Amino acid sequence: MKEQALEEAGRPNGFWPQATADPDRTVLIAPDGEEWSAGRLHADANRLVHGLRAAGLERGDAFAVVLPNGTELLTAHLAATQAGFYLVPVNHHLVGPEIAWIVADSGAKVLIAHDRYAAAAGAAADEADLPATHRYAVGGDTAGFRPYAELLEGRPGTPPAERTLGWVMNYTSGTTGRPRGIRRPLPGKPPEETHLGGFLGIFGIRPFDSNVHLVCSPLYHTAVLQFAAAALHLGHPLVLMDKWTPEEMLRLIDRHACTHTHMVPTQFHRLLALPDEVRARYDVSSMRHAIHGAAPCPDHVKRAMIEWWGHCVEEYYAASEGGGAFATAEEWLKKPGTVGRAWPISELAVFDDDGRRLPPGELGTVYMKMSTGGFSYHKDESKTRKNRIGDFFTVGDLGVLDEDGYLFLRDRKIDMIISGGVNIYPAEIEAALLAHPAVADAAAFGIPHPEWGEEVKAVVEPAAGHEPGAGLAAALLAHCEGRLAGYKRPKSVDFVAQMPRDPNGKLYKRRLREPYWERGAGGEN
DSSP: OHHHHHHHHTOOSSHHHHHHHOTTSEEEEOTTSOEEEHHHHHHHHHHHHHHHHHTTOOTTOEEEEEOOSSHHHHHHHHHHHHHTOEEEEOOTTSOHHHHHHHHHHHTOSOEEEEGGGHHHHHHHHHHTTOOGGGEEEESSOOTTSEETHHHHTTOOSSOOSSOBOOEEOOBOOOSSSSOOBEEOOOOOSOGGGSOTTGGGGGGTOOSSTTOOEEEOSOTTSHHHHHHHHHHHHTTOOEEEOSSOOHHHHHHHHHHHTOOEEEEOHHHHHHHHTSOHHHHTTSOOTTOSEEEEOSSOOOHHHHHHHHHHHOTTEEEEEEETTEEEEEEOHHHHHHSTTOOBEEOTTEEEEEEOTTSOBOOTTOOEEEEEEESSOOOEETTOHHHHHHTEETTEEOOSEEEEEOTTSOEEEEEEGGGOEEETTEEEOHHHHHHHHHTSTTEEEEEEEEEEETTTEEEEEEEEEEOTTOOOSHHHHHHHHHHHHTTSOGGGSOSEEEEOSSOOBOTTSOBOHHHHHHHHHHHTOOSOO
């Protein structure tokens, strides 16, 4: 069906033949507003392949990038996926030792970093023993790095020989221990033989069809890069945001008539916090698919976004390892709280701790199985085996499947609070707190208690205009009384100026939780 849609559009499958057929078509709008043609992006990707091969990379080798959203990261992706390389995107918020671990563990032979991250990237390269000749910096004359332009200068813009499909090797966030690379075997065939844009067909997004994809989160994230790359291969121009702000997102949707994007609930929350007059200033009616995932979305936030943006607000569940489930707005309104039913290329199951598959309605660990191929954790066979039952794998989420196959998540097993032998799911508590107008962001987790084992602690980022302190804490505890059973309610509330989230909305809850366990007691900070 997807191939038929491409044929009906009269366009070839994939970026490379499209760029050859129509090199003048605008395919990318950079964060500074510069427009890039297909021919220009195609030529730079080809030059990068030639440059990386000259630096010694061969099929199956890896190179790492520490880059903001920009043309260089998309160029790197196109180069890797037509030359049989592994692209390793690195979270640019990491510090030197964290980056060094990924560079060394992945075996990256080249590191490309932006000048704004040069200090951490340079320290990482030193620690990983990466030769100075194989470090390249974008955006300036950076000590310890060669200019990125040297990788491209003098290289032909023509397609390289022996083109073969490569992959992205993302590293898991490392909520427990070191992050691990997710490595998929290379298929050893030309990139055109794989429908690289077909992923978006799961969400009903068609080739060309006047679509424009807005990249509003960091491309180092698995889903963000996968969505953007798939859109590019389907012939959709990309509009890139470097640093996300809610009003700028609305302006870009209005300016470029954007039709689809990948979002997270934190962005919903901050969009809804805009004054009514700001929200009314921009036309978002072009949006067809505002697809969100990566974190739980409180019901009241989801309903408010649907009321504002309409039924384009859709949800999916997946992981860097694979996916997944999908729910349209209509499905969610019929079954509030669901993250959807299994993708056509995926199967969902719920197992208990003994590996027994559970029937609908019973809570257990959520497992997924992909029909598109497997993966392993790079250099960690133990973790690869530990998280599997047959062909199914899990990332540790707890959930329930209903009789119709819709999945409802409860929480991550690692985040579950056990107080007095009772299981408590933080997501429910966080949703209750976020319903209070004084709360900009919230986290709930267990802290030590001498009798119950754990008690519920809430940490809150106050909304603008609300002062943290005993008065606000009392108000929030009172607010929870009418919404949560007694055993679920936070016993105390602490405040932070800013919640430790990455720009894609992932909460680093471990950073909040660890100080309480190190002290071995609860109480106010």
